Amino acid sequence: MQSFFVLFLAISIAFLTQTTIIPYFEIGGVQPDLVLIVITIYAFIEGPVWGSLAGFMGGLLQDLVTIRNMGLGSLSKTIVGYFAGLAKKNVVSENVFLPMVVVFLTSLVAQIIYISFSFLVGDTIALREVFFRLIVPSAIYDSLLAVPVYLLFLKILARKKGAYYLEEERVSKKRENFIR
Amino acid sequence: MRFRRGSLNKLTLIILILASMLILTFYLREANDGILHKSQVLTTNTLASLQSGVSKVASPFNHAWEYVNNIGHLKTENERLKDEVVSLKQQIITMQTMEKENERLRKLVGFKEKTHYSTLPARVIGRYSSNWQLILVIDKGSKDGISKNMPVMVGEGLVGQIVKVSSSAAQVQLITDRKSGVAAQLINSGETGVVEGQVTGELVMNYIAKDVVVSKNELILTSGLGGVFPKGLFIGTVYEVKETPYGLYKDVRVKSYVNFSELEEVLIITDALPILPFSPEEGD
Numbered sequence: 001m002q003s004f005f006v007l008f009l010a011i012s013i014a015f016l017t018q019t020t021i022i023p024y025f026e027i028g029g030v031q032p033d034l035v036l037i038v039i040t041i042y043a044f045i046e047g048p049v050w051g052s053l054a055g056f057m058g059g060l061l062q063d064l065v066t067i068r069n070m071g072l073g074s075l076s077k078t079i080v081g082y083f084a085g086l087a088k089k090n091v092v093s094e095n096v097f098l099p100m101v102v103v104f105l106t107s108l109v110a111q112i113i114y115i116s117f118s119f120l121v122g123d124t125i126a127l128r129e130v131f132f133r134l135i136v137p138s139a140i141y142d143s144l145l146a147v148p149v150y151l152l153f154l155k156i157l158a159r160k161k162g163a164y165y166l167e168e169e170r171v172s173k174k175r176e177n178f179i180r
Numbered sequence: 181m182r183f184r185r186g187s188l189n190k191l192t193l194i195i196l197i198l199a200s201m202l203i204l205t206f207y208l209r210e211a212n213d214g215i216l217h218k219s220q221v222l223t224t225n226t227l228a229s230l231q232s233g234v235s236k237v238a239s240p241f242n243h244a245w246e247y248v249n250n251i252g253h254l255k256t257e258n259e260r261l262k263d264e265v266v267s268l269k270q271q272i273i274t275m276q277t278m279e280k281e282n283e284r285l286r287k288l289v290g291f292k293e294k295t296h297y298s299t300l301p302a303r304v305i306g307r308y309s310s311n312w313q314l315i316l317v318i319d320k321g322s323k324d325g326i327s328k329n330m331p332v333m334v335g336e337g338l339v340g341q342i343v344k345v346s347s348s349a350a351q352v353q354l355i356t357d358r359k360s361g362v363a364a365q366l367i368n369s370g371e372t373g374v375v376e377g378q379v380t381g382e383l384v385m386n387y388i389a390k391d392v393v394v395s396k397n398e399l400i401l402t403s404g405l406g407g408v409f410p411k412g413l414f415i416g417t418v419y420e421v422k423e424t425p426y427g428l429y430k431d432v433r434v435k436s437y438v439n440f441s442e443l444e445e446v447l448i449i450t451d452a453l454p455i456l457p458f459s460p461e462e463g464d
Contacts, residue, residue: 019227019317020234023307026441029381033310048189056196063203064223065308067315067343067353070216071204078196082189111311118312121208125312125358130379134311 003050006156007042011058014038019065030134032141033107034149035062039077040084040106041150044099048085055081069121076113080106096147103146107139221346224317228349231306232319239444297410299333299447300324305349314354314381316340318446321348329408331449336437337414338362338402339446354440355415356381363406364415366392366432367399375400375415375434383416383434394421394432410452 018034025031035058043051058081059074066073084106087098112135115125207216306317320326322345332339332352340360344351355362360377364385371394373387385400398418404411420433 016227016230016234019306019308020231021238023309023441024238030311031309049192052189052193052196056200059200060203062310064220065227065315065351066220067308067313067351068359069204070207070220071200071202074203075197075200078193078200082193085189114312117204121204125379130311133380138311 003046007050007054007057010038010042010153011035011054011061015058015061018062027141028137030137030141032138032145033110034145035059036077036080036107036110037103037142037146037149039081040103041099041146041153043081043084044088044102044150045153046085047088048082051081051083051085051088052078053081055079069118069123072114072117072121075117076110079113080110083109096150099150100143100146104139104143107142108135111135111138221344224344224349224351225321225346228305228317228319228321228346231317232303235303235305297449298451300326300450302326302332302350302446302448304443304446308351312358312379314357314377314440315343316352316354316443316446318350318352318448319348320448321346321350323347325450326350326448331402331409331413331452333413333447333449334438334443334445336439337416338409338436339438339440339443341408342448352446355436356383356440361406362409362415363403364400365403365411366394366418367401368395369393372403372405373429373432374406381440383436385418385432385434386429388430388432390423390428390430392430394418394430396421400434410449413449 014034014037022034023031039051039054039058042054046054055077056074059077062077063070063073084102087102112127115127115130118125203216206214210216300320302318302320304316305319308315308317316339318332326342326345328342328345330342332341338355340352340354340357342350343353353360354377355375356377358377358379362375363372364375365372366385366388369392371388371392373385375383375385378384388394396418400415400417402409402411402413402415416434416436418432419435422431422433424431
């Protein structure tokens with residue numbers, strides 16, 4: 001129940017920030033998707049079940065303010081939330097490189113899924129035209145923004161678990177060194 | 181135990197995917213007053229007051245970001261604007277003379293055309309923009325007399341049209357949105373076409389035949405043919421004309437002078453819609 005509350009709060013704050021402040025941070029026609037970043041990092045910390053739930057909730061919230069094809073956002077974000085959850089590390093560390101890579105990949109995949117399903121419902125977007133102009137730049141932007149979001153999540157969400165995980169990390173490294 | 185956890189993961193994924201697909205199917209099949217469409221209107225209304233507060237607080241930070249973002253261009257922009265002011269002053273004098281002459285000739289032939297519209301100012305309180313849609317949220321809704329399809333403008337040109345209305349807020353689809361189409365007219369040749377938004381946020385005027393002479397910087401206005409936008413609203417100017425060997429039409433690229441990413445206030449034209457025997461809310 002506590003996890004659900006944290007999830008709901010995180011997604012709601014991300015959504016409100018996305019619809020009010022984030023559009024002003026547009027660079028060259030590209031803006032980051034804070035909701036996707038939060039979904040990915042939440043999934044990365046909590047695993048595939050919570051990841052897909054976060055994806056569904058965040059996507060649906062964004063769908064509620066779309067003017068076309070409600071359901072596509074929740075569909076694409078549920079799928080990437082699930083796969084980001086599979087990348088869950090048993091040990092949460094402060095190394096930001098892996099979450100950056102995961103956010104980059106989820107951003108790419110979510111947009112490609114969105115375009116593919118849009119095509120199925122008769123809403124064509126030329127992938128070749130937008131891949132290097134929109135999709136890749138926004139995935140890079142998302143991965144950069146993932147760093148502060150991940151560190152914030154580590155402080156808030158993993159406050160209880162963090163000490164345990166970090167300790168586990170030290171133990172597992174020691175164990176690896178010992179085996180070598 | 182591991183198998184059970186794996187099954188739970190997959191089951192959750194499948195259920196949520198199916199739920200999303202069901203929502204999509206119902207949304208595409210239901211009418212505009214269906215429960216999912218209504219839930220969108222309700223969300224817009226609920227979020228409006230919250231967004232209004234957040235946008236007020238965030239406004240100074242947004243200005244600071246805009247300043248930082250534009251700092252490299254300021255000097256060249258300033259010089260360009262000075263040149264433009266001189267040129268525009270000349271144009272104003274010419275246009276004032278033409279307007280007087282036009283008015284005199286209209287009176288002479290007894291021709292009446294509406295050139296001034298009632299407008300209602302509104303504040304931009306949010307943006308439902310992503311790579312795939314460009315939507316503004318404004319703080320005026322049906323209780324202020326706003327209805328679907330009303331055109332939205334600023335001094336620099338046409339902004340878009342109202343696509344969703346709740347009681348205290350409305351959504352504006354920008355003309356740069358990939359699904360937007362505005363019936364337009366080239367001012368020199370009088371040729372009509374449709375100015376369409378692109379997924380990249382650019383504007384293209386389509387359906388201009390190859391034999392039509394289109395000059396760079398030619399003004400593009402609304403033609404009034406679509407039944408949504410009244411005739412004579414400024415959209416932008418031509419900045420590039422391309423011809424493809426096998427295409428039937430010219431590829432006319434349009435430059436809008438509206439800074440869509442920094443809009444804070446807009447004007448809604450409230451009396452431009454054609455009088456229909458049914459409410460615009462009913463059809464789509």
